[in-house]
Amino acid sequence: MRRSLSVLLAALLAAAGTATSPALAAAGPCRPSEGPNLRGRDFTQGARLPESLRCADLTGAKLDGLDLVQEDLTGAVLRDASLKEANLTQAVLKYADLRGANLREADLGQAHFDHADLREAVLADAEAGQAEFPHADLSGARLNRAVLTQVEFTGAKLVGADLSESTPGQLKARKADFTRAKVREAAFTQANLRNAVFAGADLTEAEFTLAELAGADFTGATVEGASFTMADDADLSGAKGTPTGVGGLPTALPTALPTALPTALPTALLPEVSGDGEPAVLAPDGGGGLSVGLVMVVISAVGLAATVVAWGVSAQRRSRREARFALMRRGAEEDITLLGEEIARLDHEFQISGRTGMTADHDWRQAVDAYEAARNALVMARREQELHVVARAVQDGRNALGRLRGRVR
Numbered sequence: 001m002r003r004s005l006s007v008l009l010a011a012l013l014a015a016a017g018t019a020t021s022p023a024l025a026a027a028g029p030c031r032p033s034e035g036p037n038l039r040g041r042d043f044t045q046g047a048r049l050p051e052s053l054r055c056a057d058l059t060g061a062k063l064d065g066l067d068l069v070q071e072d073l074t075g076a077v078l079r080d081a082s083l084k085e086a087n088l089t090q091a092v093l094k095y096a097d098l099r100g101a102n103l104r105e106a107d108l109g110q111a112h113f114d115h116a117d118l119r120e121a122v123l124a125d126a127e128a129g130q131a132e133f134p135h136a137d138l139s140g141a142r143l144n145r146a147v148l149t150q151v152e153f154t155g156a157k158l159v160g161a162d163l164s165e166s167t168p169g170q171l172k173a174r175k176a177d178f179t180r181a182k183v184r185e186a187a188f189t190q191a192n193l194r195n196a197v198f199a200g201a202d203l204t205e206a207e208f209t210l211a212e213l214a215g216a217d218f219t220g221a222t223v224e225g226a227s228f229t230m231a232d233d234a235d236l237s238g239a240k241g242t243p244t245g246v247g248g249l250p251t252a253l254p255t256a257l258p259t260a261l262p263t264a265l266p267t268a269l270l271p272e273v274s275g276d277g278e279p280a281v282l283a284p285d286g287g288g289g290l291s292v293g294l295v296m297v298v299i300s301a302v303g304l305a306a307t308v309v310a311w312g313v314s315a316q317r318r319s320r321r322e323a324r325f326a327l328m329r330r331g332a333e334e335d336i337t338l339l340g341e342e343i344a345r346l347d348h349e350f351q352i353s354g355r356t357g358m359t360a361d362h363d364w365r366q367a368v369d370a371y372e373a374a375r376n377a378l379v380m381a382r383r384e385q386e387l388h389v390v391a392r393a394v395q396d397g398r399n400a401l402g403r404l405r406g407r408v409r
Helices: 002-027 292-353 356-360 362-380 384-408
Strands: none
Touching: 292 356, 292 362, 292 384, 356 362, 362 384
8 A cells, every 4th residue: 555655646746747847947047036136237338247147137227239249148137128239149048038128230140049038029120140039939029120041930939020021031930920920021032931820910022932831821811912932832721912923833734635544445446346245356457346556556645645744744843943043042142242242341441440450350351251152152052952051151251240340339
């Protein structure tokens, strides 16, 4: 009896531990008052930040324009904090509370926001290339005009968020929730949106070219003027408005060619039936029945037709791949051009301000090297996968320039 009670007690404890573990995980890594209390502090006038900001309470703090590159803000509370134009490149904000925070024009390149709370936060005009927001809550957040190239939104919640005119190219947003989001004129080119939810969202004139949309839910979404050119598995059932580029491979074979083997031969070619009901023996010369040669001709014709159809479908797929690659390459070329213009613009600023020594800076060299690497990779690219190397090099260059600008300020 005692042994049975022990086993039962152990099972109950194990079940309780299993039930509470998700809640503990959602609470994050910090305990109340674990980090420094910096509530309402103004750090824009030269005040020094403490060495560690992990679990810090920065509620309502002013951090505009600060250099927070690679800073560890895990579990920090930044509710209603102001981080306008702050440099948070490669910063770690996992489980951070950023509700209502202002990150307008901030540099968030390669920053980590795993499980962060960004409800009602402002990220308008932010540079967030390759940032990671898996399972973060951005409900009601404003990301209009933000650069979201290669951002990770897997499992994120963006209910009612504003992504109008943003550039979420090559976005990774499997199972993300964009319910009632404003996504007008956003560019989801080559985005992975498998099983994402766009129910009731405003997708007017959004760009979904080459996007992966298998399992995505567009029920009640407004897709007027949205482009789905070469998008895979786009199911717009229940959507409102008239999109463009919807389709893919033809759903039916060309009518000019036979679609299957004939179910019956013409009656003129059927063998004659004798008086006792038995079919007459086929005569090789065709005099008493169906010619074997004629049967072979019919079968060969049907086989040829099937071959032509298969070749046509294959050619269509190849044409789609080539068109997709050409479009991706053109986009990559434009990204390289913009990076080059940004480097030239910053170089000009250094020249007229007398800070020519900045061109010897490590980040400056890294930006220039990334630009050259992107150009070389584009020349060598022959497949879609090879263009991702170009995108990574361009983003590395942008991040290096962001760090450099942060120090110049």
